Amino acid sequence: MRIKEVIVVEGKDDTVNIKRAVEADTIETNGSAVDESALTQIRHAQAKRGVIIFTDPDYPGERIRHIVSQAIPGCKHAFLPKKEALAKYNKGVGVEHASIEAVQEALKNVYTMTEAYESDITQEDLVIFGLVGGANARARREKLGLRLKIGYTNAKQLYKRLTMFQITRKEFVTAMEAILQEEEA
Template identity: 40%
Template sequence: MIKEVIVVEGRDDITAVKRAVDAEMIAVGGFGINSKIISKIKEAQKRRGVIVLTDPDFAGEKIRSIISKRVKGIKHARISQSEGTKNGDIGVENASPESIIRALNNAKCETQKKTYEFTIEDMLFFKLVGNSEAKKRRDLVGNELGIGYSNGAQFLSRLNNFGISKEELINAVNTVNRRYYDEGI
């Protein structure tokens, strides 16, 4: 049983998560997040902690952002777009139990105080911006780190906001390089 309450978008997501783990869940019903739902999430955060697991798309990120602004200290779990896509449909409901478990195990909490551990120079060095493979590399490295895919600026912000260490980034990049590019740093 997962200690935290898992917040998902809808009923189909609840079904998918229940196939993977035993946990209490709250479905927000898409963009229709009202004050009643936020109150439930705040109460769950206070009592047990919360992990937000939304779809790996624009709507999912928007919902995650709304919750994150209103409820502090929550953890974020992410599945990759490839893990959540089936027949052109994208969502947590399409992810395998293994992908959901991996995402929950890699859930990250935003730090209250933003760090500036990483810079654009790091992003360039690790080939996460500034080349034709950058988008794919951000997706793969973000998946390894559990911070998901994002554009270059968002990725840099996530590295700093989720307290990722240089060592963690190097390990993730090396894993991706070995797995997909047959090289290491």
């Protein structure tokens, strides 16, 4: 599998694992302190070939994703479920720990964020489906992120993430109905 876009990752170990799974070029941010030289490289890559941001499913990874996508609009995003990124014996989480299949699956399901999308999902929908507040809200958001392949997000950011990835109400409701059915089983 050859990836045309340049993949933005956190470090060298991520690059090594991605190159095991696909044929691709990467830019490493070297952690969450994304400097201007890295942003310059990413801007150039975005202009020439496009960029896929593929960071760890943790707070520093989300911070890098936010910094890069704010500085460089139009980047694509690949998400890895946290359970697919766990190191052996739960000693860390990251792209470098994911299986070849998990990396390939994440790169098949990329999204482009947009700010100009009018979502037909409402804040009320989030409350009705128990995604905000309540005992099961976090678990349901995790399941929703997995099912829609948009990554986990907290309650405050969920609506924004659904909107930015242009998730339709139909996709949202279908995913939530499946999650609720699984919970009942």
